[in-house]
Amino acid sequence: MITRPQFTRRLSETEHDRLLSRLQTHFNPHADTWQPLWLNGVKLGRLNGAWLQRVQQDWPERSETKPDGFHLYADNWLTMGDSLQHMTQSWHQLGVLGGWRNEKFDVEDAEGKPLFALERAAFRPLGLMSHAVHINGLTLHESEWMFWIGRRSPYKAVDPNKLDNLVGGGIASGESVRQAMMREGGEEAGLDAALLQNLVCQNRRLSVRPVSRGLHNELLHIFDVILPSETRPENQDGEVAEFKLMNPADLTAAMCDGLMMNDAMLATLDAFSRYGLLDENHGLTKWLAETRSA
DSSP: OOOSOOOSOOOOHHHHHHHHHHHHHHOOSSOTTSEEEEETTEEEEEEOHHHHHHHHHHOOSOEEEETTEEEEOOSSHHHHHHHHHHHHHHHHHHTSSOOOOSOEEEEEOTTSOEEEEEEGGGHHHHTOOEEEEEEEEEEEETTEEEEEEEEEOTTOSSSTTOEEOSEEEEOOTTOOHHHHHHHHHHHHHOOOHHHHTTOOOOEEEEEEEEETTEEEEEEEEEEEEEOOTTOOOOOSSSOEEEEEEEOHHHHHHHHHTTOBOHHHHHHHHHHHHHTTOSOTTSHHHHHHHTTBOO
């Protein structure tokens, strides 16, 4: 029984070049031009000029501008979270912050310790790091290894109709990476727990890019699942319009043409790299190396 996908064709140099061009255009792993945001002495976010001005205007506690960035202070982390929640909710009520979900993500320190929970829509304005799980789905179809790819619902607020991984979703406050992976696998693709319970995180990649609401700053926890040929994913939560099988050539063309979500592209290229589809000496592979997180 084959348990590891085997691909016979490596991407061409032209395909490598086109993918690298798209990544360089849409991602900024460093975001050096953004103002660092410090919360109680811990560097946690990044602000563009517009959101910096708004935070300076609306922050109810003590703040300070230093050479290393903009600092917000509160008596403790609970107060910090409550004050940020109140401030960003007022932005939403004023109509300057859309996408409010009434769902919270955890803000963590560099060691992964949760400090406080905050509405997920507030993460991009403040440039805070969120976490998400992505699952690459692969199967052997008519003697060829293929990827199961989802197409997002046309009613999604973010990237409607875009192609996505088999599974992708944010990690909620208080939820572990494994819990999120199992939950999203069931909700988005209808995958049985038996197919997911032994999966191991293959890699973690940092996705950083400017977006309309600020800075998307997310750590992707990437998994692979090998589905039996008779298994067909079925969406359960209305967020996926359809699933289809795609070979690496067609998937590469879709990524180059901008048909796939940016984070899904990173997770897909992570699989491409691990399964020998990429030239390790090409600039694309070197660029991807910068997004890897220990």
